[in-house]
Amino acid sequence: MHDLLPASAVSPLRQRLIDDMSLRRFSHETQRNYIRDVGRLATFLGRRPDTATAQDLRRFQVEQREAGVPVPTLNAIVSALRFFFTHTLDRPDLARQLVRLAYPRTLPVVLSRDEVTRLLDATTCLKHQAALSVAYGAGLRVAEVAALKVIDIDSARMLIRVERGKGGRYRNALLPADLLTLLRQWWKVGRQQGVMQRDGWLFPGQHPMKPISTRHLHRIVVEAARAADIAKRVGPHTLRHSFATHLLEDGIDIRVIQVLLGHAKLENTAFYTKVATRTVRTVTSPLDKLGLFKTGEIAPG
Known part of the structure; x- marks a missing residue:
């Protein structure tokens, strides 16, 4: 069996990868995805992934692209393999052979404030309403909502402590x-x-000792949107998108929003300016200031 595939008998190489990710406080979900993607390379090679050559990596990426793997998925695989070769194997020369592909980002789906209200009201129990309200009210990622503990709610300072956000950042x-x-x-x-x-x-799961799953949270959002008669395609991240967009429309500084969202790069936050329609509507065009086309002053042609 391939070195990173068996979960029952953890190989030294797999354990080194897990240790490297745990050291950097990667979330459980990120660790699972990285192990899966390194295992994907092992399956392609038919041997241990630490034996890969630069030519192997090139063939792997070409094969994945020709197989129709979506660009975001390809880039996620590149992130996993870059980490593996750079940190676990100390082979940054191989990591440099992995190419991220540019692709146009689609505009995120954003709910109106009325739609958010209807969605939250359509939840079937207090636990679900509270979980989705955290996603919207604090702008948390779905994995961050699921990972919250009671002690993370700091009512004295009116803050929610997010211990393991994206990239393991607090x-x-x-x-x-x-x-x-x-x-x-x-x-x-x-x-x-x-x-x-x-x-x-x-937000405990079915077993109180385990947290609610991100998959369950996604199902809750979808079912609430359907019950609220919202035609848009929504998921838990839609509430985070709506949080950021509504703050931007209310005039909150974009760098403050960046901090609240936990974005490492301002450009990721700035993307919400493309969907902040209220902000666009408040801008006066320089054409209007010319006063050329006032109502009733243009003769019919």
Whole structure:
């Protein structure tokens, strides 16, 4: 069997990769994806991935592209393999052979404030409403919502501590007063149901000792959107997109939004300017200031 494929007997190479990722506080989901993508290379080679040559990597990328693998997926594979060759194998020369592909980013789906209200009202229980309200009210990623613990809610400073955001980075997220009220209601109900512990998960899964899954959160959003008669294709990340866009439309500085979202690059936050329609509508065109075409002053042709 390939070195990174068996989960039952962890090989030294697989363990080194896991240790390198754990050292950098990569999320469980990121670790799982990186192991899967390195395993994809092992399957292609038919041998251990640490024996790959520059020509092997070139053939692998060509084969993946010809097989119709989407560009975002290809780039995710490149990120995993670059990490593997740079940090686990100390072969940055091979990492440089891996090419990221440019592709046009599609505009994110954003809900109106009315649609957000309808979606949250359409949830079937307090736990679901609270989880989706965190995604929108604090702008968290779905994995960040799932990983929250009760102790991450800092009501004294009105902050949510995000311990393992993207890339393993820590940050403080916004804790709106209304969201705190909702979370306190959920805490009371969760305690009555026997699923909430002071040192436990904020949103327990079916087993109280495990957090709610990101897949379950996605299903909750989809079902709530359907119940709210929202035709747009939505997921948990749609609430994060809406959070950022609505802040931008309210005039919040883009660098503040960057910090709240946990973006490493400002260009990722600036992308929301393309969907902030209220911001566009507030701009006065220089043509209007010329005063050439006032109502009733143009003779019919």
